[in-house]
Amino acid sequence: MSMAGNLRKVTGLDKVSGLRKVARLARRRTRVDLSHPARSPLGSAVVNCVAYQDGARVPGGRDLVDTVERVRKKDNGFVWLGLHEPTDQEFVGIADLFDLHPLAVEDAVEAHQRPKLERYDETLFAVFKTVCYVEHKELTATSEVVNTGEIMVFVGTDFVITVRHGRHGSLGPLREELEADPHQLSKGPAAVLHAIADHVVDDYVNVTDSVQADIDQVEADVFAENGARADAGRIYQLKRELLELKRAAVPLARPVQELATRPIRAIDPEIQAYFRDVSDHLLRATEQIAAFDELLNSILQAHLAQVTVSQNEDMRKITAWAALIAVPTMVCGVYGMNFEHMPELHWTFGYPLVLAVIATICLVLYRGFRRSGWL
Known part of the structure; x- marks a missing residue:
């Protein structure tokens, strides 16, 4: 029987105890999936599940329901649940436990979403496009320069759920940085949301700096002595890769601006000041991307003129x-x-x-x- 079937079977019981039973059944039937390097050793979508109390990590077991119960009894901490490319069945129990909206759950499972910020009662749902620079010895007409992924974040009063899609953008190092700063982490789930947004935007800045080296090389080749013989496909490919970066960064401006300026119950006013800094960095990245796009247009036109x-x-x-x-x-x-x-x-x-x-x-x-x- 599937996890969803188990949940229907125990609907007459207490919700928490029923979810615990489903979790035990799921663990018995789950096999280790070593073919998926980004997944946990248990082979499930759960990469990590940690409880925090006053900014400090609370030792606990792997059982999600038990961890949530302990946090809610003390009422001064939160749970950070990290997932990687979960399926519908793997998300059923989690959605019920944290009372997540079905539309947000559908977006988190399906992925391929535009960067956005949505509010469902007491829960915030944010979508971030992650990017990474693909190293290459020489830029060609088929080179992949920018690789993209997604991070969906559910933020509630006592939980943060991160859903990651793609093989880059791991949040492990970010978790370690936050744990090294208990004062910031004690501000609750909003501090985690800010750290993720800051991490994603910093990657935008780093990738744009790396892309600039490719643009400089193409520009030098085009305006060299035999620039008319340069491969126009390289310029076009670079424009396509820059478009991927633009699709990730530009739509994020409005959600970050809302987090920085509009009063949101789940976001502490003190955290909003940090989001203003993220907004400034994002503005720098988007302006640089727009400038690169214009520069590539000029380079392409100059190359065509040289060919003529x-x-x-x-x-x-x-x-x-x-x-x-x-x-x-x-x-x-x-x-x-x-x-x-x-x-x-x-x-x-x-x-x-x-x-x-x-x-x-x-x-x-x-x-x-x-x-x-x-x-």
């Missing part, structure tokens, strides 16, 4: 050489008509004279083309 100029130069050279070849072709064509009465046909010096005239005309044309820059 190079083609015009080639056409002028071809035309000049065709004009030079046309002179002997015309003279030889006239004397090749085999008429009996032709000028200088029977003269001893007629042949050398014709050759001299051809050479003289070609030399005059060549010098004229050289002076005009066609050759």
Whole structure:
């Protein structure tokens, strides 16, 4: 029987005890999935589940229901539950335990969401697009420069649930940084939400700085001596990758602005000051992305102009050489008509004279083309 079926079976019992029974059944039937490196050793979507009391980590077991019960009895802490690409069945018990809205749960499971901030009663639901820079030895027309993922965050009065999609953007180091600052962590779930937002936006800034090196290289290649021969596909690919970064950063401006300015019950006013700093960093990143987009447009236009100029130069050279070849072709064509009465046909010096005239005309044309820059 599935986890959802188990939940329906125990609907007549106490909610907490029923969820505990379902959790035990799920643990018995769950196999270790070592093929998924981002998942926990138990093979489930739960990467970590930790309780915090006054900013300090509380030792506890792996049972989520027990952990939530202990926190709610003391009423001065919160639970941080980390998930990675959970399925619908894995989220059923969690959604019921924390009373999460079905629409938010659907977005968290399905992923591929636009950065946003939504409020469902006492719960905040935030979506962040994570980015990372893909290292490469040389930029090509098929190089992947920016890789994206998603982090969904549920924030309540006594819990934070993070749902991560993608193989980057691990929150482990962020958790360790927060645990090293108990004063900040004691401010509750809002402090975790700020740390995640700050972490995501800092990645935007770092990635834009890395992308700038690729843009500088492309710009140098285009304006080099043989810039017309540069691969335009590299510029277009870089624009496509920059678009991925733009889709992640630009829509986040409004949610961060709301967190920084609008009164929200789940966000302590003291934390809102930190969100203003995040908003400033995000503004810097979005402005830099917009500037890069304009710069790439200019580089692409300059490259196309160079190609056009190079083609015009080639056409002028071809035309000049065709004009030079046309002179002997015309003279030889006239004397090749085999008429009996032709000028200088029977003269001893007629042949050398014709050759001299051809050479003289070609030399005059060549010098004229050289002076005009066609050759």
